[in-house]
Amino acid sequence: TKYICPGENCEWRGKQYTIGDEYADxxxxxxxxxxxxxxxxxLRIKTRYEKDIVDEICSKELPYDFHGRLLYEEGDYDTxxxxxxxxxxxxxxxxxxxNKSYDFDRYDTICRGQSVLFDNVARTESGIYVYxxxxxxxxxxxxxxxxxxxxxxxxxxEQHICEGDY
Numbered sequence: 001t002k003y004i005c006p007g008e009n010c011e012w013r014g015k016q017y018t019i020g021d022e023y024a025d026x027x028x029x030x031x032x033x034x035x036x037x038x039x040x041x042x043l044r045i046k047t048r049y050e051k052d053i054v055d056e057i058c059s060k061e062l063p064y065d066f067h068g069r070l071l072y073e074e075g076d077y078d079t080x081x082x083x084x085x086x087x088x089x090x091x092x093x094x095x096x097x098x099n100k101s102y103d104f105d106r107y108d109t110i111c112r113g114q115s116v117l118f119d120n121v122a123r124t125e126s127g128i129y130v131y132x133x134x135x136x137x138x139x140x141x142x143x144x145x146x147x148x149x150x151x152x153x154x155x156x157x158e159q160h161i162c163e164g165d166y
Contacts, residue, residue: 002041002043012164023041050091051090060101075101077096099138102143103142108145
């Protein structure tokens with residue numbers, strides 16, 4: 001019995017074989033009248049392992065380590081390795097989906113007495129307000145509001161009008 005990996009050839013008695021099966025050959029005597037020796041080959045094809053992986057991550061988790069290869073965007077990727085048990089090439093197919101995470105700053109300025117609605121709260125004081133949330137896909141998202149409140153200033157205009165001026 002002989003074992004080969006998928007796609008390999010087995011040479012036996014001067015012929016190439018690639019399909020697992022039972023093969024036989026005979027050797028005739030020198031005078032060609034009798035079959036004197038029988039040869040049998042049992043050829044087996046080893047299993048090639050193939051595995052499909054579907055993985056979904058958030059963009060904050062990039063890069064994604066796929067068997068030592070760093071991936072920076074979603075897509076379909078393959079890697080080939082030699083199986084420890086069969087010594088044949090095996091393949092892993094990765095289908096990677098990357099969901100967006102958000103992290104940004106918002107700057108706003110208002111006058112005293114006004115408000116800004118942020119995280120469902122009316123904000124009226126200067127400061128940095130942070131909203132930690134998650135997207136529909138479950139990714140962490142952070143929004144920071146940098147709010148500046150300007151005091152109202154009364155302006156007095158002094159104007160001199162001469163008689164007859166409008």
